[in-house]
Amino acid sequence: MNDEKKRGISLPDCMTLRDVRASIDDVDRRIVALLAERRGYALQAARFKSAADGVKDPAREEQVVRNVRALAGEEGIEPELVETLYRDMIAGFVRVELTSAGHRGPPALENLNVAAFDAMLPPEEVKLRIPASERAARTVAEGRRTMEAILDRRDPRLAVVVGPCSIHDTDAGLDYARRLRELADEVSDTLYLVMRVYFEKPRTSVGWEGLTNDPRMNDSFQVKEGMELARRFLLEVAELGLPTGTEALDPIAPHYRGDLITWTAIGARTSESQTHRNLASGLSTPIGFKNGTDGEVDGAVNAILSAARPHAFLGINDQGRSSVIRTRGNRYGHLVLRGGGGRPNFDSVSVAIAEQALAKAGLPQTIVIDCSHANSWKKPEVQPLVMRDVASQIRQGNRSIVGVMMESFLETGSQPMSAELSQLRYGCSVTDPCLGWDQTVEALREARALLREAVDERRQAGAPAPAQRATAS
Incomplete structure (x- = not known):
């Protein structure tokens, strides 16, 4: 079985670049929909946590990362790439959770003299x-x-x-x-x-x-x-x-x-x-x-x-x-x-x-x-x-x-x-x-x-x- 069939991808020889890009756009829509679903479950899980548990659950986070790294390996995707995406995603969900709970946090103690953080492209x-x-x-x-x-x-x-x-x-x-x-x-x-x-x-x-x-x-x-x-x-x-x-x-x-x-x-x-x-x-x-x-x-x-x-x-x-x-x-x-x-x-x-x-x-x-x-x-x-x-x-x-x-x-x-x-x-x-x-x-x-x-x-x-x-x- 070749890689394309293994991953459920069908690429007809007659496809043009325009067709491929349209397919990518469709996949992106499905990915975003899945992210929205993933976020919903994350926020739902947060409701089961007690105040003592805190917002972050490091053990669960590491379990998720191990799991997606293994899945990435099975799909022929670089595990490091998937880990990076998931850690960023989890951090984002935590920020959403805090905001939805009205969490204000302690008084600002950092970056008091920093005017802005301008994002740089990675190397x-x-x-x-x-x-x-x-x-x-x-x-x-x-x-x-x-x-x-x-x-x-x-x-x-x-x-x-x-x-x-x-x-x-x-x-x-x-x-x-x-x-x-x-x-x-x-x-x-x-x-x-x-x-x-x-x-x-x-x-x-x-x-x-x-x-x-x-x-x-x-x-x-x-x-x-x-x-x-x-x-x-x-x-x-x-x-x-x-x-x-x-x-x-x-x-x-x-x-x-x-x-x-x-x-x-x-x-x-x-x-x-x-x-x-x-x-x-x-x-x-x-x-x-x-x-x-x-x-x-x-x-x-x-x-x-x-x-x-x-x-x-x-x-x-x-x-x-x-x-x-x-x-x-x-x-x-x-x-x-x-x-x-x-x-x-x-x-x-x-x-x-x-x-x-x-x-x-x-x-x-x-x-x-x-x-x-x-x-x-x-x-x-x-x-x-x-x-x-x-x-x-x-x-x-x-x-x-x-x-x-x-x-x-x-x-x-x-x-x-x-x-x-x-x-x-x-x-x-x-x-x-x-x-x-x-x-x-x-x-x-x-x-x-x-x-x-x-x-x-x-x-x-x-x-x-x-x-x-x-x-x-």
Whole structure:
């Protein structure tokens, strides 16, 4: 007996799409009628409960869920899907029961400062609306493998995470991505380019919080729109064959776009946050932890250790339901030096101190240098000088530095946010000042020329003995 006959479904070969949709509409009417009948019985059952029983009957609820899961399995339907529907339905019936009984509940003690809850589509739905193409998925998978090989020293090239401080104009961002894709091919024998794509901006006090939170840049906070816009942008960049790197700031956002990211950073303000260490332990990408804003590396080193181990914490699943997330731990945590406390830390002495801190913790001496932020005093013209110093250290035999970061856009500098968005200069940052495109090309070509011989020597020598990585315990 085939599945259609088993489930009592008859689908004549002559049926058209219109016929199928009409049949679906008919089934939906019957389902709603059955739900109404189910609700009636639920309300009738409630009348038999005593006040001591309470509204909720957890034991009966679990019995119902077990029953419908078993029935779902018999019908070839995913039990998890049916369970989700039934739990939502039961919760809804309880709300109806309370309302019909005139139940007012205790005085409001929660959400006193919450103006509204705006429903978001679950991550699964957004991914179905904006699915990753085969080419995009291949870009991400190959990018992650390459970054892991660089971190393990199996690939001798220098990783370069380069791009705008933040994405505010997706047209300008794609313009930059296309240019970077061509440059990536040119320097690929020595440098591995990953586009910096930041959609969330941590603010010291107030300010624009990024494309995800405020895509219209007018404090309207159309987060649903921003989430979909960000995913579409990542998809288009990945389809160019260009890997992307981002910062994990909001713990929910990776559920919506993590499948399109190659490398992730945890910022200087959040490396000591347990929430972000938990999050990092479950991310599928290699992850760089930045040193603190005071310039100290201990917090980031502890974060690498923490993220390498399993964790269990509250979050959501792809269906948007509250869940306990249990992680395996992320083996590819590494240190990002970005300066701080009024001083840079890209120099050889600072790098040696960071190496000692990693070794003391039993971690691989794996370091990425951020050429911007405090390492350049937020002056974009200083970034190429930092890159030059890093190249010099590698040429002199340093093996711990495996990558750099740069803030770069089409135009040099930054501009203030304007109420009239049409007045913004195309390709110019609205957050931290960036190095212009021409200067970026010059800096990366120079780095390639300086490092080509050193990279060739590494390639000929082969990978060193595997470094001891933090493991789950």
